[in-house]
Amino acid sequence: MHLLVDIALLLFLYMSACSAAATDTILAGQALTVNDKLVSRNGRYALCFFETSSKSSGNTSNWYLGIWFNTVPKFTSAWIANRDKPIKNITSLELTIYQDGNLVILNRSTKSIIWSTQANIKRNSTTAMLLNNGNLVLKDSPNSSKVLWQSFDHPTDTFFPEAKLG
Known part of the structure; x- marks a missing residue:
């Protein structure tokens, strides 16, 4: 009986891990929610929504979308969209x-846009991808090398090794 329970538990954990597997790409029609994250193929960087609390504003929570160092044990954001x-x-x-x-970043219930890449796009076949160097890019199509927008062009206070200045 214990063997059957153990096998069922292992199967459940395997299925849960597969369904929670991260990807590095968002295609048209897909969405990243507060429970999801994009992870670069090399696993070094992740993009997700995260929460901060501010004691100065009465312990209210603020949520942001950011890129962080996925391999560092302490959460360290490297780039924040909003x-x-x-x-x-x-x-x-x-x-x-x-x-x-x-x-x-969209509020589905109100259809309001909170943040946008605001790129000048000619057609709607774009793909977002988190690259191995931590750069979030919006490309013309999944197989295109044409970058329409990139997070490296909008730096915060953290410098990425392959980012170009100026």
């Missing part, structure tokens, strides 16, 4: 490719 627009309510929140082809 650093000037903290999110208070995470209900119906997602990162997705919008109908205009831009990568956006």
Whole structure:
């Protein structure tokens, strides 16, 4: 009986791990929610929503979308998309490719855009990808090398090894 329970438990854990497996890409029609993360193929970087609390504002929570060092035990953000627009309510929140082809943080229930790449896009076949160097890029298509927008062009206070200055 114990063997049967152990096998069932292992099968459950395996299935859970497979369904929670991270990817490095968001295609049109896909979304990253507050429970998901993109992980670069080499595993060094991750993109996800994260929460911070501020004691100065009465312990209210702020949510951000950021790239962080996935292999460092202490959470360390390296780039934040909405650093000037903290999110208070995470209900119906997602990162997705919008109908205009831009990568956006969207409130699904109100259809309001909280943050956008605001790239000049001619057609809507774009793909977002977190590269092995920590750069989040919006490409023309999944197999294209044409970058329409990249996080390295919008640096914060952390320098990435392969980022170019100026």
